[in-house]
Amino acid sequence: MNTDLSMDETAQVRQKHWAEIRRSPLLLLLVLFVIQGLVYAGTYWSMIQIWWRSETFAHGFLIFPISVYLIWSRRHQLRKISDQPDYRGLPFIALCGFIWLLARLADVLVIQQFAVIAMIPALVWTACGWRKAWAMAFPLSFLLFAVPAGEFLVPSMMTFTADFTVGAVRLTGIPVFREGLFFTLPSGSWSVVEACSGVRYIIASLTLGCLYAYLTYHSYWRRLVFILFALITPVIANGIRAYIIVILGHLSGMKLAVGVDHLIYGWIWFGVVMFILFWVGSFWRDEKSVQEIPEFKKTNSANSQTSLMLGLMAMSSFFIWPLWASNIEKNNIESFTISAPQSDNWFPADLW
Numbered sequence: 001m002n003t004d005l006s007m008d009e010t011a012q013v014r015q016k017h018w019a020e021i022r023r024s025p026l027l028l029l030l031v032l033f034v035i036q037g038l039v040y041a042g043t044y045w046s047m048i049q050i051w052w053r054s055e056t057f058a059h060g061f062l063i064f065p066i067s068v069y070l071i072w073s074r075r076h077q078l079r080k081i082s083d084q085p086d087y088r089g090l091p092f093i094a095l096c097g098f099i100w101l102l103a104r105l106a107d108v109l110v111i112q113q114f115a116v117i118a119m120i121p122a123l124v125w126t127a128c129g130w131r132k133a134w135a136m137a138f139p140l141s142f143l144l145f146a147v148p149a150g151e152f153l154v155p156s157m158m159t160f161t162a163d164f165t166v167g168a169v170r171l172t173g174i175p176v177f178r179e180g181l182f183f184t185l186p187s188g189s190w191s192v193v194e195a196c197s198g199v200r201y202i203i204a205s206l207t208l209g210c211l212y213a214y215l216t217y218h219s220y221w222r223r224l225v226f227i228l229f230a231l232i233t234p235v236i237a238n239g240i241r242a243y244i245i246v247i248l249g250h251l252s253g254m255k256l257a258v259g260v261d262h263l264i265y266g267w268i269w270f271g272v273v274m275f276i277l278f279w280v281g282s283f284w285r286d287e288k289s290v291q292e293i294p295e296f297k298k299t300n301s302a303n304s305q306t307s308l309m310l311g312l313m314a315m316s317s318f319f320i321w322p323l324w325a326s327n328i329e330k331n332n333i334e335s336f337t338i339s340a341p342q343s344d345n346w347f348p349a350d351l352w
Contacts, residue, residue: 025083025127028311032123036116039318043100043116046109050148056200057148059207064146066211070139081132085307089126089133093119093314097321104325113147126310138214145207150199157197157235164239165192165246174250188254190246198238201270205234205277212278218286226281237273241266 037044051060071078096119103111121140125133133140162181169176169185177184181192209230213223245265249255 025085025307028085028307029123029127032127032311032314033120035315036119036123036318039322040100040116043109043112047113047146047148054148056151056203059204060146060148063143063207067139067142070142070214071136074135078132078135081135082129083127083132084129085127085310086125086129087310088130089122089124090310090313090317092122093126093317096122097317101321101325104321105328110147110149114144114149117143117147123314126314127307142210142214145210150203153199153202154194154197157199157202157238158192158194160235161196161198161239161242162192165190165242168239168243169246172247185246185250187250190249192242196238196242198234198241201234201238202231204270205230205274208274209277212281216281216285222284222286226284229281230277233273233277234270237269241269244269 047060051057096115100112100115100119103109103115120143121133121137124136124140158181162178162183166176166178166183169183174185183190206227209227213226213230217223217226248265
C-alpha cells in the first residue's frame with residue numbers, strides 16, 4: 001500500500017516537473033539557440049576551423065562546455081528568479097544582427113563572430129528576462145572568449161619581446177647586435193618570431209584569470225584587480241622566458257633551448273607562472289564559497305502566447321540579416337558585370 005502511494009507521489013512529482021518545464025521559456029530558448037546556430041552556421045563553422053588549426057585558440061572548444069557547466073552549477077539559485085520573457089531584448093538581437101551584416105559586407109570575420117556570440121545573451125534576456133540573464137552574466141559573457149581574436153597584438157608583442165630580451169641580455173653583460181627582430185650574440189643568432197610574441201600566453205592567462213576571479217572572488221574590485229594582473233603577468237613572464245631561453249642557448253653553446261625544447265621550456269614556464277599567480281591570488285579568496293543570488297519576489301510568468309510571439313520576432317530577426325546580405329552581394333556582383341564595347345574600328349594591338 002505504501003509502495004503504491006510512493007509510486008503515485010513520484011509520478012505526480014514528475015508530471016509537475018515536466019509541466020513546469022513546458023511552461024518555462026527553456027524549451028523556447030533551446031529552439032532559438034538551434035535556429036540561430038543553423039542560420040549563422042557559417043560563422044560558427046569559421047570559429048571551429050580556427051580552433052582546430054591554431055594552437056593559440058584551441059581553448060575555444062572548452063568555452064561553451066565551461067559556460068554551460070557554470071550555469072548548471074547555479075541552477076538552484078537561478079530557480080529563485082521567475083522567468084519573465086522581455087521584449088527589451090529584441091532590439092539587442094537586431095543590433096547584433098545588424099553589426100553582423102556590416103561585418104559581412106566589409107568581410108571582417110572576427111566582428112561577425114563577436115556579433116553572433118553576443119546575440120546569445122540577448123536571446124536569454126528575451127526568453128527568460130533581465131533578472132535571470134543578469135544572474136548568468138558571467139557565464140554568458142565568458143562565451144566571448146570563444147571568438148578567436150587577439151592576433152592584432154602579435155606585431156607589437158614581438159617588438160616588446162625583442163626589446164625586453166635584448167635589454168636584459170645587455171644588463172647581463174653580454175654584447176648584442178640587434179637589427180629589427182633579429183639579434184646576434186657571440187654564441188649565435190636569434191630572432192623573435194610569431195610564436196615568441198607571447199600572445200598565446202596572454203589569451204590563455206586572461207581566459208583562465210577571468211574564470212578564476214569569478215570562482216574565487218565576489219567583490220567586483222578584487223575580480224578586476226586579479227584580471228588586470230592576469231593580463232600584465234604573461235607579458236612580463238614572456239619577456240623573462242625569452243631571456244632565459246637565450247641565456248640557456250648562449251651558455252650551452254647553442255645546444256639547449258634551440259629546438260623542440262624551446263617550446264617545451266616555454267609552456268613549463270607558463271605553467272609555473274600561472275600556478276604562482278593563482279597561489280598568490282588565493283590569499284585574498286572571499287570567505288563565502290558561493291555567491292548567493294538575491295531571491296526576487298515571485299511574479300506570474302508571461303503566458304505561452306507572449307513567449308511564442310517573442311520567439312517568432314526573434315526568429316525573424318535571425319533571418320533578415322543573412323537574406324539582406326545575400327541580396328546586397330548579389331546586386332553588387334551584377335553591377336560589376338560589364339561587357340566590352342563593340343566597334344568595327346577596333347583591332348588587336350601589336351605588343352611587340
